[in-house]
Amino acid sequence: MRKLMKLKPFISLCLALMILFTTEGVTAMADELPYDSYNYDYREYIHYTPAPYIPDRTVTGLDFTFNGEALGKFNNPQDLCQAPDGNIYIADTNNNRIVVLDSAMKNVVKVITTFTNNGAEDKFSSPYGVCVSERGWLYVADMKNKRVVVLDENDALVQIIENPQSESLEDGFVFSPMKVTVDYADRVYVIAQNMFEGIMVFESNGQFSNFFGTIQVEISGWEKFWKRLATKEERANQQLYIPTEFTGIDIDPEGFVYASNIDATGIQGVRRLNPRGEDVIKKGSNENVGGDLQIAGNSDYAGPSQFTDVTYRENGIYSCLDRKRGRIFTYDYEGNLLYIFGGLGTQEGTFQLPVAVEDIGGKIVILDATKGAILCFTETEYGRLINEAVSLRYDGDEAEAVAIWERVLQLDENNELANTGIGKAYLTAGDYEKAMHYLEIGMARDYYSIAFKRYRNQVLTENASWFLTGLVVLIGGWFVYKQVKKRKKGEVE
Secondary structure, eight states: OHHHHHHHHHHHHHHHHHHHHHHHHHHHHHHHSOOOOOOOEETTTTOOOSSSSSEEEEEEGGGGGEETEEEOOOOOOOEEETTSSSSEEEGGGGGGGEEEEESSSSSEEEEEEEETTTTEEOOOOOOEEEEEEETTOOOETTTTTTEEEEEEEOOEEEEEEEEOOOOSSSSTTTOOEEEEEEEETTTTEEETTTOOOOOOEETSSSSSEEEEEEOOOOHHHHHHHHHSSOOOHHHHOOOOOOOOOOEEEEEOOTEEEEEEEEEEESOOOOOOOOOOOOOOOOOOTTTBBOOOOOOOOTTTOOSOEEEEEEEEETTEEEEETTTTEEEEEEOOOOOOOOEOOOOOOOOOOOOOEEEEEEEEETTTEEETTTEEEEEEEEEOHHHHHHHHHHHHHHOOHHHHHHHHHHHHHHHHHTTTHHHHHHHHHHHHHTOOOHHHHHHHHHHHHHHHHHHHHHHHHHHHTHHHHHHHHHHHHHHHHHHHHHHHHHHHHHHOO
């Protein structure tokens, strides 16, 4: 025991040095990242967090050879996707080709530049969007050729979707497809240039069906009033109230369409559209799924984000790409903002013109048009824990998520989502007192009210017998008091 006491100062010094070097190591790692990772708290203040994802590798066309020759640099690529077989398809737009990489992005599987059309060789012209269906068919938004080209798994032409005809289309409309995706029934969803009525839907036979998910622009009563009073010249100079154009599209396993758009208000930059085209997305406690919140006087964050693409990941989680500041915003199925990372620049791990986002093998992958590169980001322990906890909640395993949320709080003690997650778990388990504690820290007012009401009812139920006994005693005591007082009054008289 005495020897241990003599060693105590030495042990304390070692522990202090370990903590110091560990802290410095973590800080140095955070400082090395070329971007900030952050979130917003309940009061909409910026809250800096550990990095959920860090740069892993960058892939360019210069990394590959194909058929014994250099593949060459990607030139203004605009889209990428992962096929069901794992291969990665890249729309190498200005090179007029589709480049296919293996799932590890280590080798070129094939390069598609031509296909046979009615016995003749046909070529792409600025292929802008790319998608592979569940059956393995390739859909290419061949923009300058004003068509969608559909090839089978052997690269043979299946059909060409072009020159759509409908009474709902304006006269002189030019079909210039930019993004394309396909659902389980082989319906084709197309985002076309200068098409503000919504996403164009084509049946499996290529016939134009209808518009999908049109964004209605709301005009205030004040604006309507002044438009009535304005002269013809003044009305001509006023703002045109044109519906917002979609920018990116993806489909989840249940058939819901996720579509990004540029929202000038910064409130809603993404929609979740049901089969009827109705937006059913949840917006979280602050009613915002538009990226950065409005922070006056801070040029790094002020002004609305510009979502250029969206990818559905798993278990209700989806990520949106902001081309304005080069950031990735990730939300859960309830519309809660999970984490933010990324930025613009020339350093490794930053973007110049990000145009597409995908989840490939658990990595978040960004396509940069200006760099002509694919940037891969891998999750840290912080990101993995949040993803895992949200997935457990999505599956209804609230209790199992508690331990994971507690580990999140060890890394980020101010994480409101973690406190709310723990509070919800205790609420489900019936421990309302603990639920109130965590929900209050997490600023989850609605759930706190539920926990408080249940806790109040529980306290009343558990103490009902004592309450009734006390009430009987009080009534009895009051009755005895009245009788005694009455008797004393009689004696005095």
